Amino acid sequence: MLVHNLLYGLDPRLAWPGSMAVILGAFVTILLRVVAPRPGLVWTRRLLRLGIAAILALAAIQCAVAATYLVYPSYLDVVEPATAAVSWLSWHGSAVYPPIASGNFYAPVYGPILYQGTGLFLVALWPSIAISKIPGLVAFVAAQVLSYVLLRRSGGRPLEALTIAAAQCLVQAGFDNQAYTFGVRADPWLFLFAAASTLVATSTPSVAKALILGCLAGTAVNLKADAVLYIAPVTVFFLCRTASFAERSKLAALGLGTAMLAFAAPFVAGNVSILDYLTVLEDSSQRTLSRWLAEQGIVMIALELGPPLLIYLVCRPALPRGFVPFAIATVACMSVVIVPASADGAGPHHFLPFLPSLSWAFLVLFRASLPNMDGKVGDRRDSAVLGLTISLVVGYGPIVVQSWESVLRNYANFPVARMAADEIVGVLDRFPNENIGISPGLYSNYDVSGMRVIPVFLGRALLVDPVTWTGYQYNNESQELFRKMLSECRAGIWLLAHGSQFGMDALVRQTIFSQAVVDEFRRDYALLSAGHVYDVWRCNGASVHPTP
DSSP states (O other): OHHHHHHHHHOGGGGSHHHHHHHHHHHHHHHHHHHOOOTTSHHHHHHHHHHHHHHHHHHHHHHHHHHHGGGSSSOSSTHHHHHHHHHHHHTTTOOSSOOGGGTOBOOOOSOHHHHHHHHHHHHHTOOSHHHHHHHHHHHHHHHHHHHHHHHHHTTOOHHHHHHHHHHHHHHHHOSSOTHHHHSSSSHHHHHHHHHHHHHHHTSOOOHHHHHHHHHHHHHHHHHOGGGHHHHHHHHHHHHHTSSSHHHHHHHHHHHHHHHHHHHHGGGGSTTOOHHHHHHHHHHHTTSOBOHHHHHHHHHHHHHHHHHHHHHHHHHOOOOOTTHHHHHHHHHHHHHHHHHHHTBTTOOGGGGGGGHHHHHHHHHHHHHHTSTTOOHHHHHHHHHHHHHHHHIIIIIIHHHHHHHHHHHHHHHTTHHHHHHHHHHHHHHHHHOTTSOEEEOOOEETTEEGGGGTHHHHHTTOOOOBOHHHHHHHTTOHHHHHHHHHHHHTTSSSEEEEETTOOTTBOTTTSSBSSOHHHHHHHHHHEEEEEEOSSEEEEEETTSOOOOOO
16 A cells, blocks of 8 residues: 555555556565575575466456356446447347437447347356356356467477466456446457467468368457457467468468458348448547557556566577567567557456467467576576565455455445335336336445346347447437437336436436437426335326336
């Protein structure tokens, strides 16, 4: 806390957790370089073993936290309910990217493959909040397993591979929003595709591998448009190890063709329009950029590039063929990712999919430094590893603990979430023929709009997504269309957080709708009943009759 207060007093930006980890890492590395402890000493061996044990223990706890998410009856992130709802609707003929003129105010920014894949789980098993979380959790676990397999195949001993994979898992966990790691979002899948692509690209080049790599790349880009930047560096490494320019060109052409087919395949579905998807991407690209988020992105780059760069500078090992182009491509792609990562609503989690390839690079450099090494270089290398271990545990470990505290605060809303779900089901039973809207709002520090997926799972329409609406709220056309939706009673019933104003955003504590829309709601709807979590509002002009 003393260090935090000191850094905050100098500049609040220095107290961001990522900045603190980088500063501590640099300090410890310099200190160990000056002191140059001999790795053979008992205390250094014990300290390293203790650090490795701490990394493995923290990673095990993170996996346990992920597992508990399955039983939490709500979501951690505001994007997750819309993702689950659109996923279910996509398998029942509804448009994935409805134009605003249709009067459906939701426009998911991910590619269709995420909704089709998540929807497949819901259709095959059961439409529920718990089932919608399974794909993200599967992606999280699979990514850790693939990373371990990759590191073992690249020459790492079992403990080395396990420790590096665990360290990468900890970096994933260092965000207050754990949905980036295992939630109903694109992020866990992007990480998995990055790990799988690295596994394929670091194997011996062949036609089959080029086709697999192209399929992974195309699917990842369909998942999120900028995903090509995560896979491009390992693709460069893959192509640079071919025997000739002709073979390189052939593999590149095959991979590109496969990638284009994989990208296009999900758009074959009749309810997925690539033109509407491109319109959504264009709208999302209009978001303003934040200097603070850009600075966080730069810190994240330093955090990820630091370990392999340190090992290289300390040991200067012989680099394998294609490694230099890979390193240049990585820096270039990370520099480009700063732009989308700096947009409002984004953040440094955009850099997480670079971790699998950089973890592999760290191991390659470490193993390459072992042969033909004199004692001084070996001592410097082991001191650097010890410094990185201490920095990760002491500098980044507390960040992970803070993230778990954030998850536990959400889990504390378990009774409220369960009560909210029961009230929604009760209202659906009372009004079996009505669409039901759920307005954002807080009840006992719980965002009640997180349950808006329940009416969709039970056959009702998704009329408006509050997260999407924040992109529409300054559009006069959308305001008029929404007012029209209210006046026509397209949602005969609206549920508002008990005692809350219509459209009250849970984060900024102000309404997401214009005053004209709020006034329209007050004219067209009247309070019907008040529950513990939700107040039930009925449209004045609708023939809404509850079931006895």
